Amino acid sequence: xxxxxxxxxxxxxxxxxxxxxxxxxxxxxxxxxxxxxxxxxxxxxxxxxxxxxxxxxxxxxxxxxxxxxxxxxxxxxxxxxxxxxxxxxxxxxxxxxxxxxxxxxxxxxxxxxxxxxxxxxxxxxxxxxxxxxxxxxxxxxxxxxxxxxxxxxxxxxxxxxxxxxxxxxxxxxxxxxxxxxxxxxxxxxxxxxxxxxxxxxxxxxxxxxxxxxxxxxxxxxxxxxxxxxxxxxxxxxxxxxxxxxxxxxxxxxxxxxxxxxxxxxxxxxxxxxxxxxxxxxxxxxxxxxxxxxxxxxxxxxxxxxxxxxxxxxxxxxxxxxxxxxxxxxxxxxxxxxxxxxxxxxxxxxxxxxxxxxxxxxxxxxxxxxxxxxxxxxxxxxxxxxxxxxxxxxxxxxxxxxxxxxxxxxxxxxxxxxxxxxxxxxxxxxxxxxxxxxxxxxxxxxxxxxxxxxxxxxxxxxxxxxxxxxxxxxxxxxxxxxxxxxxxxx
Amino acid sequence: xxxxxxxxxxxxxxxxxxxxxxxxxxxxxxxxxxxxxxxxxxxxxxxxxxxxxxxxxxxxxxxxxxxxxxxxxxxxxxxxxxxxxxxxxxxxxxxxxxxxxxxxxxxxxxxxxxxxxxxxxxxxxxxxxxxxxxxxxxxxxxxxxxxxxxxxxxxxxxxxxxxxxxxxxxxxxxxxxxxxxxxxxxxxxxxxxxxxxxxxxxxxxxxxxxxxxxxxxxxxxxxxxxxxxxxxxxxxxxxxxxxxxxxxxxxxxxxxxxxxxxxxxxxxxxxxxxxxxxxxxxxxxxxxxxxxxxxxxxxxxxxxxxxxxxxxxxxxxxxxxxxxxxxxxxxxxxxxxxxxxxxxxxxxxxxxxxxxxxxxxxxxxxxxxxxxxxxxxxxxxxxxxxxxxxxxxxxxxxxxxxxxxxxxxxxxxxxxxxxxxxxxxxxxxxxxxxxxxxxxxxxxxxxxxxxxxxxxxxxxxxxxxxxxxxxxxxx
Numbered sequence: 016x017x018x019x020x021x022x023x024x025x026x027x028x029x030x031x032x033x034x035x036x037x038x039x040x041x042x043x044x045x046x047x048x049x050x051x052x053x054x055x056x057x058x059x060x061x062x063x064x065x066x067x068x069x070x071x072x073x074x075x076x077x078x079x080x081x082x083x084x085x086x087x088x089x090x091x092x093x094x095x096x097x098x099x100x101x102x103x104x105x106x107x108x109x110x111x112x113x114x115x116x117x118x119x120x121x122x123x124x125x126x127x128x129x130x131x132x133x134x135x136x137x138x139x140x141x142x143x144x145x146x147x148x149x150x151x152x153x154x155x156x157x158x159x160x161x162x163x164x165x166x167x168x169x170x171x172x173x174x175x176x177x178x179x180x181x182x183x184x185x186x187x188x189x190x191x192x193x194x195x196x197x198x199x200x201x202x203x204x205x206x207x208x209x210x211x212x213x214x215x216x217x218x219x220x221x222x223x224x225x226x227x228x229x230x231x232x233x234x235x236x237x238x239x240x241x242x243x244x245x246x247x248x249x250x251x252x253x254x255x256x257x258x259x260x261x262x263x264x265x266x267x268x269x270x271x272x273x274x275x276x277x278x279x280x281x282x283x284x285x286x287x288x289x290x291x292x293x294x295x296x297x298x299x300x301x302x303x304x305x306x307x308x309x310x311x312x313x314x315x316x317x318x319x320x321x322x323x324x325x326x327x328x329x330x331x332x333x334x335x336x337x338x339x340x341x342x343x344x345x346x347x348x349x350x351x352x353x354x355x356x357x358x359x360x361x362x363x364x365x366x367x368x369x370x371x372x373x374x375x376x377x378x379x380x381x382x383x384x385x386x387x388x389x390x391x392x393x394x395x396x397x398x399x400x401x402x403x404x405x406x407x408x409x410x411x412x413x414x415x416x417x418x419x420x421x422x423x424x425x426x427x428x429x430x431x432x433x434x435x436x437x438x439x440x441x442x443x444x445x446x447x448x449x450x451x452x453x454x455x456x457x458x459x460x461x462x463x464x465x466x467x468x469x470x471x472x473x474x475x476x477x478x479x480x481x482x483x484x485x486x487x488x489x490x491x492x493x494x495x496x497x498x499x500x501x502x503x504x
Numbered sequence: 505x506x507x508x509x510x511x512x513x514x515x516x517x518x519x520x521x522x523x524x525x526x527x528x529x530x531x532x533x534x535x536x537x538x539x540x541x542x543x544x545x546x547x548x549x550x551x552x553x554x555x556x557x558x559x560x561x562x563x564x565x566x567x568x569x570x571x572x573x574x575x576x577x578x579x580x581x582x583x584x585x586x587x588x589x590x591x592x593x594x595x596x597x598x599x600x601x602x603x604x605x606x607x608x609x610x611x612x613x614x615x616x617x618x619x620x621x622x623x624x625x626x627x628x629x630x631x632x633x634x635x636x637x638x639x640x641x642x643x644x645x646x647x648x649x650x651x652x653x654x655x656x657x658x659x660x661x662x663x664x665x666x667x668x669x670x671x672x673x674x675x676x677x678x679x680x681x682x683x684x685x686x687x688x689x690x691x692x693x694x695x696x697x698x699x700x701x702x703x704x705x706x707x708x709x710x711x712x713x714x715x716x717x718x719x720x721x722x723x724x725x726x727x728x729x730x731x732x733x734x735x736x737x738x739x740x741x742x743x744x745x746x747x748x749x750x751x752x753x754x755x756x757x758x759x760x761x762x763x764x765x766x767x768x769x770x771x772x773x774x775x776x777x778x779x780x781x782x783x784x785x786x787x788x789x790x791x792x793x794x795x796x797x798x799x800x801x802x803x804x805x806x807x808x809x810x811x812x813x814x815x816x817x818x819x820x821x822x823x824x825x826x827x828x829x830x831x832x833x834x835x836x837x838x839x840x841x842x843x844x845x846x847x848x849x850x851x852x853x854x855x856x857x858x859x860x861x862x863x864x865x866x867x868x869x870x871x872x873x874x875x876x877x878x879x880x881x882x883x884x885x886x887x888x889x890x891x892x893x894x895x896x897x898x899x900x901x902x903x904x905x906x907x908x909x910x911x912x913x914x915x916x917x918x919x920x921x922x923x924x925x926x927x928x929x930x931x932x933x934x935x936x937x938x939x940x941x942x943x944x945x946x947x948x949x950x951x952x953x954x955x956x957x958x959x960x961x962x963x964x965x966x967x968x969x970x971x972x973x974x975x976x977x978x979x
Contacts, residue, residue, distance in 0.1 A: 101550040114549065121543055123550060220550040226780035255552050256782050334780055337584050340593020341547040345646065357644075361586055384584070384775035393777060 024500050027092055027187045027240040034081065034091045041081070041091030045074035045135050048093045052137065052184045055504045058165055061178040063098045063156045064106055065138035073135040080133055088243055090133030095185035097176050098139035099146055100126045100231070101220040105136075109222045110144040110154035110172075113342045113349045113368030123220025124252045125189060125231045132247040137185050141175030144370045145339065146196055146224045148172050149442050150432070153372040158429055161204060162503040163467055167426040170200030176234045177204040182503055187235045187244055191221060193228045194327055195421075195446025198458035201234055202421035202470025205460045207487060207497060208234045209241045212478050213453035214259035216245075217252030223338040225331035226257075228450040237497055238459065238487035242266035245480060261478060269481045270488040275309035277486065280414030284320040285445055291424045294469045297462035298420045301471040301490065305418070308489050315414060317406045322399045323448035328440055329383045329396035330451070335373075336380030342368060375436065404452045411476045416486055420445055421458040421470035445472060455480050459487045460496040468496075505743070506707040509735050510715075511664035514699040515677050517656045517687045518631065519562045525630050525654035526553030526596060526782075533693045537647035541633070545652040547591030552781050555580075559654040560785060562686035563603045563628050564795045566656060569680050569802055570623055572607025574792055580628075580779040585772045588646050589633035597629035597657075599776045603785070604656075609680065610804060611672040616819045621673050622661030631655050650694075656686070662701070662712065667731035671724050674698060675826065679803045683828045697722050702734045703748070713738070714748040718762055721755050730755035734762050806831055814844035823852055829866045833873045840877035843884055850876060854894070858901050871900045879907040886967055892916050919966045922974065925958065928966070929978050932957045943979055954979065 025033075033039055049067050056062050070093065077091035101107045101119035108114045122130070130136070143153040151174025152158040161169040162182035169178040173190030177200035180188050190197040192210035201208025209232045216231045223229060233244035246267065251260040281302065286295055306312055344350035344364030351367055354360030369377070383392035410417060423444055432439040449456040454477060458470035471490075475483040491497050524531055527544035544551045567574045581599040604626035612618045633648035658677060664670050678696060682689040689696055703715035716738070721730045733755075738748050753762040801809070803825050810821035810831075824834045830851070838847040855876065859866060879896055882888050888896060888911060899910045911917055919925060932954060933940055943950040958971045 107549070109549070117549070119543075119548065119550065121548070121551075218550075219552055222549040223781075254554060256554055257552075257780075333777060337582050337594050337775070337777070340584060340586065341549065341591060343586060343588075343593060345588050346546055346591060347548065357588065381775065384777050386773045386775070389775075389777070 024183070024236070024498065025186060026236045027089070027243055028237070030092050030186055031088045031243070035086070041074040041077040041135060042071065044091065045070050045093050045137070048137055048185060051182075051504075052179075055182055055184060058160065058504075059162060059178050059182055059184070060157050060159050061140055061175045061182065061184055062095070062138045063108055063110065063141050063154075063175070066105055066136055069105065070135050070137050073130070077133045077135060087132055089129065089247055091135065092187070093135045093137045093185055094129060095137050095140045095176055095179045095188040096126055097142055097173050097188065097190050099142060099191055099222045100189060101222065102126055102136070102139065105139065107139065107222065108155070109146070110142045110156060111369065111373070112155040113364075115155065115349060117348050119220070121220060124217035124254065125221065125248050127220075128247050128250075129189070129244075140173070140179050140188060143172035143174070144373050145222070145335070146172040146191055146193055146229075147335065147372050147376050149195065149199055149439055150427075150429075151175060151178075151200070152429060152433055153370050155370060160429070161426050161467075163204065163501040164426070165503070167428055167467065168203070170203035170422075170426060172196040172200075173208075173234060174200045177201055177206055177208070180204070180206055180234055180236065181501060183500070187233060187240055189231060189248070190234045191229055191231045192446075192450065193225045193230075193331060194450050195443045197232050197234060198421050198446050198456055198470065198472060199443070201458040202460075202472075203426040203468060205463075205468035205497065205499060205501070206234055206236060207238050207241050207457070207459050207491075208232065209245060209457045209480065209483070210449065210455060211245065211249060211480055212259075212455045213450075214257055215249050215455070215478065215480065217250070217255040217258045219252055219254040223334075225334040226338060227334060228327075228331055230450070238457075238484050238491055239267065239270055241457075242270060242484045242488070245484075249480075259478075264481055266481050266484050269485045272485050272489075273309055274305060274486060274489050277305070277310040277416065278414040279305060279310045279312045280315035280410055280417045281312060282317040282320065282410070282417060282419055283314050284317050285419035289423050289441070289444065290420060291464060293464040294420050294422070294424065297464065297469050298418070298471050301461035301494070302418055304490055304493055305486065308493065310486075313414065315410045315417070317403075317410060317417075317448065319399065319403045319406050320444070320448055323403055323451055324440060324444060326396045326399035326403065326451055327443070327447040328379065329392050330400065332376040332380030333383045333393050333396075334380070336377045336384065339369075339373070339377055344368075372436070400451045403448050407448075407452045407454060407474075415476075416479075416482065417474040419472050419474075421472040422446075425464045425467035425469055449474055453477070455483055457483045457487055459490060460499070461494070462496055463499075468499075507704045507735075507739050508707045508709075509665055509667075509731075510662050510703045510705065510712055511666075511670050511731060512662040512701040513660045513664065513670060513673060514701070515658045515660075515674065516631075516697045516699075517566075517658060517677070517681050517689075518695040519559050519654040519656055519686050520688050520695075521556055521558045521562065521654055523556060524652035525556050525559045525628065527652055529652065531653050533690075535649055537636075537645070537649060539649065541648035541651055545591065545648055547593070553596060553779075555782055555785065556654065559628060560603065560787070561795055562654075563626065563656050564787070564792060565684050565799060566626060566658075566681060566686050567604035567607060568792070568796050568799060569684050570604075570607035570609050572623060572626070573605035574787070575601055575603045575605060576788070577601060577784055577786055578603040578628075579784040580782045581776045582779050584775040587632070588644065589635045589648070589651065591633065591648060591651055595630060595632065596779055596782070598627035601784070602627035609673065609676050611669065611676050612819070612822045613668065613672055616822075619663075619669065621663045621669075624659045624661050626656050626658040629655050629657060667728040667735070670700065670731055671728050674724060674727060676803070679826045683803055684799060691723055694722065698727055700727065700731055700734075702731055702738070704735055704738045704742070714750050716748065716750065716762075717752045718755050719752055719765060726755060726757050729757070729760055730762060733760060737762065800828070810834075814838060814848070816844060816848050820848050820852065824848060827866070833866050833869070836873035837877045837880065840874060841880045841884065843880055846880055846884070847877070850880060854897055870903060871897070875900060875906050882907055882911065886918055886969070887911065888916055888918050889964075889968060892918065892964070915965075917965060919962050922970060925962070925966055925970055925974055928958055928961045929954075929971075929974055932961065933978060940979065951975070951979075
């Protein structure tokens with residue numbers, strides 16, 4: 016089998032086995048993916064930076080490592096990283112003009128661990144500027160297109176990573192999820208995406224958007240691939256005080272466990288007004304598959320689901336407004352030309368360096384934290400956040416896993432919601448509360464609506480990633496939605 | 505009208521940790537600009553703070569030293585403002601849950617009276633960098649070596665009533681932090697900086713007057729001058745029919761005046777909110793007890809001990825215990841000589857004069873404690889007179905050696921040999937018959953004349969006690 020035909024639908028697992036059997040080298044594999052990127056990215060714009068030379072060097076090193084008997088399951092497999100993870104010596108733009116010239120002198124923990132595992136970085140993928148968005152349209156580097164239909168958005172903010180994997184430009188990719196930014200693009204591009212428990216994956220070197228919500232995770236074709244990636248991504252990091260010092264299990268160990276007796280809860284709030292009826296049907300069908308596998312299903316209630324939108328759109332912008340204060344033109348990044356004084360430098364640097372959505376969220380967040388408004392907004396939002404957590408804990412007293420749709424609608428046309436930020440925010444209704452509660456959540460492909468993929472969301476209790484991956488893997492043993500690939504390219 | 509001054513102080517103490525409060529970069533003073541600032545200190549994207557446990561330990565140590573409540577659940581907040589020497593655009597500090605709660609310190613004035621000043625709170629925060637306005641052709645240079653240096657901000661109650669009390673309070677804080685080793689207290693290097701909130705009110709009035717904050721007064725002397733100046737300004741303003749506006753003022757030590765920096769109406773809204781990158785700091789009783797067990801004897805306890813154990817006056821005990829180094833020096837001398845009062849005098853008068861004149865810390869004293877003790881021993885064993893001792897001391901300061909060798913070399917040994925003195929006295933009585941007669945006739949005052957003659961004959965080396973006794977007998 017040639018590497019060319021392999022790539023479009025090969026899983027990480029298959030590539031790992033192919034490399035182990037010597038069917039191809041990492042160098043050959045890497046060349047094949049680079050070629051695919053070269054031939055398709057003009058249409059997709061999934062990558063901001065392609066690191067071809069570095070990838071070849073890493074691939075050669077991976078082959079040597081394999082020759083010396085030191086290869087692990089990820090060694091020699093190519094990967095694409097969301098351009099929010101700092102990579103030493105390679106530009107990290109975060110999709111923003113303000114970091115267009117920024118190259119970090121340090122490596123994020125996530126990319127470092129994957130590099131240590133022997134993975135080959137193909138490049139840095141496109142994203143909504145500073146991960147603020149659900150469509151990957153707000154990037155300084157232009158929008159990314161969905162390989163299932165290049166007229167529609169791939170979701171966001173990890174849209175570049177999702178488009179790259181869906182189009183066969185990369186077998187797997189990293190993403191980050193602050194309010195759904197892994198799960199939603201995974202759903203809209205027919206991929207398996209996992210947002211781990213807050214604190215499971217180190218945030219060191221991951222450019223902050225909403226620090227109390229941000230979490231890195233894998234975007235892959237299958238739950239098994241996601242488990243393999245998470246094995247290397249997860250773990251305590253003394254450089255991130257919010258990472259948890261809890262042992263990392265082998266996430267592949269429980270994949271084959273039968274689902275007998277698994278209790279699944281369907282939140283009635285996730286199936287109400289606003290949900291596309293075809294998506295509702297696809298999700299219900301997916302849940303029935305899980306029932307056939309031995310799970311029991313009951314309706315539950317997460318009464319504060321609707322409140323997750325206002326809570327999130329206060330807390331995330333509040334944190335973002337101060338996280339982004341460091342982009343001031345003083346030490347790194349963009350600085351406006353010929354500043355006349357300090358204030359002029361600050362205002363023009365930031366006015367010229369940030370895009371519209373980022374400015375909108377900085378302003379919202381600044382307002383929410385202002386004297387006289389703090390109690391009405393930020394404090395209220397934090398109270399809601401506690402109530403939302405309580406809702407989930409009440410639910411997990413009755414069920415093991417919560418299931419529902421990842422998104423209320425399939426991918427929309429580029430530009431369709433660009434002038435209506437609130438309409439865009441409403442698309443995050445089913446994903447936001449998971450971040451507010453700090454829980455792990457997944458999206459797995461569960462069918463198509465009008466030729467566009469949609470996702471089944473699975474939500475677990477804290478540090479129940481292995482259980483989520485088990486459910487997703489079992490589901491993928493009896494369905495083939497995840498194996499379907501776009502006609503693109 | 506009689507006016508009362510009300511002062512509250514905010515003292516920023518740099519904690520003497522090896523590394524910064526949230527990064528592993530060195531805190532050493534005086535390095536080349538920007539050589540001690542890592543990615544975290546520079547606010548590089550994606551970097552995260554990690555709290556330095558040593559800073560916590562030092563803060564708790566201070567809290568225990570002022571008998572304060574220790575915050576079992578303290579937490580960090582972000583204080584947001586833009587400034588080029590504040591790399592992240594926010595300072596990590598503690599707003600609602602400081603590590604140290606209410607405590608108090610006792611201060612002693614020059615006249616020996618004491619007073620208790622309340623401490624409202626003390627919290628941990630990171631220092632900013634420095635903006636350098638000279639030598640950059642009209643531009644501003646930024647040095648971020650200081651950024652992230654741990655600070656303990658100690659906020660007093662408005663209990664202070666004069667500039668002198670303010671200085672006494674500052675000195676006491678200085679004494680405590682250096683005693684317990686949480687700061688080097690080096691004010692010239694900015695290890696201790698002070699903002700003063702000053703207001704005046706008619707004596708007897710309950711409500712406080714409108715206050716002004718004087719920023720960054722960084723020496724004991726300037727604190728006193730700045731406050732006195734500000735008090736005069738406010739009184740003059742009110743007496744001329746004006747009102748004090750709440751504002752921040754800067755003290756100019758060259759012009760000896762304060763001037764307005766910014767009024768509070770246009771003050772920054774710092775948009776404080778909980779720092780999401782750091783977990784709340786939880787400490788338990790055993791941690792606190794462990795820190796307590798490592799505390800050295802504190803200034804107040806030492807002062808009390810000096811008073812009771814050595815019989816020193818309260819004032820002398822307070823002066824000698826104000827710095828650990830001085831207290832240690834004194835104790836070495838006192839223990840060796842067994843003469844605490846005499847030792848206290850020598851340390852506080854003769855030695856202090858020399859050290860003050862040359863601005864030398866006692867740790868670098870030109871006269872060691874054991875040498876000073878030896879000198880005092882030579883007084884008490886009558887080898888030399890107190891007057892001679894001063895000559896020997898001067899030679900010691902000049903580095904001429906230990907007391908015994910100086911006494912030997914200069915031939916200053918006191919003559920107590922009664923035979924030699926008797927011979928001199930006989931000589932003097934024989935050659936001054938008139939005076940002998942007048943003395944014996946009742947002119948007692950002439951006794952001094954005879955003593956003088958003997959001392960002159962002995963070139964000052966005769967033991968005055970022996971001379972006195974023997975003269976009385978012979979006359």
